[in-house]
Amino acid sequence: MSSHSRRELRAGMVGMGMIFDETYRPFFEQTRQEGLYSRDFGDLDVPLVAVASKTGKRAESYRESAGNRTYPFQSFSGDDAVRQMLRENLSFACVATPDDRHFEACRDILDAGIHLLVEKPSVLSLCELDQLVELAQEKQVLARVVYHKLLDPDHKKLRTLVCDGVLKHVNNGYCSLLEPKSISGGQFAEWIQGRNPGTYVAVHYIKLIDFTFGGRLKTIMCSGQRGLVGPKDGNTWDSTQLRLIYEYESGREAAFDIHTSWVTPDNFPGYVEQEVQFRFDNGIWNGHSRKRGVECTVEGLTPHKMKITMNNHYNGSFVEPWGSRVQRGYGVEVIDRFAREVAFVEHGGPATERELRLASVRQLNYADLSADRQVVAAVQAMEMILSQHAAGYPDCVVRYDGQSLKLLRP
Numbered sequence: 001m002s003s004h005s006r007r008e009l010r011a012g013m014v015g016m017g018m019i020f021d022e023t024y025r026p027f028f029e030q031t032r033q034e035g036l037y038s039r040d041f042g043d044l045d046v047p048l049v050a051v052a053s054k055t056g057k058r059a060e061s062y063r064e065s066a067g068n069r070t071y072p073f074q075s076f077s078g079d080d081a082v083r084q085m086l087r088e089n090l091s092f093a094c095v096a097t098p099d100d101r102h103f104e105a106c107r108d109i110l111d112a113g114i115h116l117l118v119e120k121p122s123v124l125s126l127c128e129l130d131q132l133v134e135l136a137q138e139k140q141v142l143a144r145v146v147y148h149k150l151l152d153p154d155h156k157k158l159r160t161l162v163c164d165g166v167l168k169h170v171n172n173g174y175c176s177l178l179e180p181k182s183i184s185g186g187q188f189a190e191w192i193q194g195r196n197p198g199t200y201v202a203v204h205y206i207k208l209i210d211f212t213f214g215g216r217l218k219t220i221m222c223s224g225q226r227g228l229v230g231p232k233d234g235n236t237w238d239s240t241q242l243r244l245i246y247e248y249e250s251g252r253e254a255a256f257d258i259h260t261s262w263v264t265p266d267n268f269p270g271y272v273e274q275e276v277q278f279r280f281d282n283g284i285w286n287g288h289s290r291k292r293g294v295e296c297t298v299e300g301l302t303p304h305k306m307k308i309t310m311n312n313h314y315n316g317s318f319v320e321p322w323g324s325r326v327q328r329g330y331g332v333e334v335i336d337r338f339a340r341e342v343a344f345v346e347h348g349g350p351a352t353e354r355e356l357r358l359a360s361v362r363q364l365n366y367a368d369l370s371a372d373r374q375v376v377a378a379v380q381a382m383e384m385i386l387s388q389h390a391a392g393y394p395d396c397v398v399r400y401d402g403q404s405l406k407l408l409r410p
């Protein structure tokens with residue numbers, strides 16, 4: 001573990017794409033202005049000192065546009081970028097590359113004894129997950145994953161009602177998340193070959209279900225459609241329908257369907273349409289992210305440049321009543337929370353008690369990699385089923401016994 005004489009957390013960033021711009025950038029810019037403060041750890045700076053990306057182009061255009069909103073940072077690109085970034089005496093590093101490129105960067109960061117925050121889905125296989133968890137344990141650092149939907153106030157309320165026993169035993173439910181064609185055809189075109197929208201977005205709901213209702217994941221099924229993003233018999237998927245079956249301590253079961261797509265027309269009103277319904281023994285929960293708030297139409301701007309139904313809870317830019325401008329929401333809050341967890345471990349008391357502080361943060365399993373096993377199992381199983389389908393064996397089922405996955409052909 002690196003030690004620093006100044007009261008600061010030196011941050012590194014791998015990947016400078018869409019999610020960097022939406023959530024990490026506002027966090028780092030705000031913290032540059034205001035610092036990070038708590039009674040536990042005092043007043044800290046959190047400079048973004050180094051970034052690693054594929055070509056370095058977006059890092060340069062960010063440097064230019066941000067001016068002094070950002071600290072001066074080193075930018076590394078190419079195959080060795082992450083390793084070069086790790087020589088910058090970092091306290092923590094965040095990984096926001098395409099999901100099939102998370103593992104190597106995460107492994108190198110942990111191996112260097114640096115706290116890690118990785119975007120969802122953490123990794124794509126149980127074997128990779130187990131290696132990272134072991135490495136974090138050995139190096140005595142945090143390994144955390146971002147599932148910002150757990151911080152959505154609506155999902156917090158759902159979980160509160162479940163924790164308090166107001167909603168009793170979930171029996172089944174559905175979730176859907178639909179993205180526009182511009183995501184698959186433009187923004188993600190570089191890495192979309194061989195990929196599916198389930199891994200990318202169903203994972204939000206896999207985590208929501210896993211974290212909110214607990215239980216033991218037993219069975220995974222999945223179907224999917226092709227023909228728009230790639231050939232009709234290829235391995236790139238337009239849409240997927242995932243089904244998960246859980247068993248609870250009572251011996252009762254629940255089933256959840258999660259539908260995702262990234263080929264919805266670009267002008268559909270939702271832009272990103274997110275809906276859930278959970279049915280309990282004594283109740284029903286309906287959530288619709290698009291219908292919970294505002295609809296706004298502006299000639300020439302909506303729906304392409306500006307969204308008709310905006311999610312002002314996730315990430316909104318506002319003029320505060322007192323005049324200043326701010327970008328805030330649960331997408332930024334989750335990054336801030338991680339920085340506070342690192343700050344607590346490193347600066348929240350005497351060095352002799354660091355181990356205790358580390359253990360207490362690790363127990364917060366909403367984000368710990370060690371608590372992500374069922375989610376990764378579901379993602380890996382979904383990818384196994386889709387790849388069997390592409391190879392000519394549709395409708396496979398995967399069973400999970402808590403340790404490993406077993407694929408059954410019909």
Ligand SMILES: NC(=O)c1ccc[n+]([C@@H]2O[C@H](COP(=O)([O-])OP(=O)(O)OC[C@H]3O[C@@H](n4cnc5c(N)ncnc54)[C@H](O)[C@@H]3O)[C@@H](O)[C@H]2O)c1
Nearest residue numbers: 015016017018019052053054055096097098099101119120
């Ligand atoms: N939490 C969320 O809701 C949310 C939303 C969007 C994306 N994400 C996640 O964030 C991650 C990135 O998504 P995005 O939308 O920002 O993607 P993007 O395609 O916009 O950006 C990817 C970035 O990674 C960089 N990159 C690619 N390969 C690299 C490598 N080998 N080494 C270093 N850098 C590399 C690219 O240069 C680019 O800067 C994905 O894991 C995705 O699932 C999360």
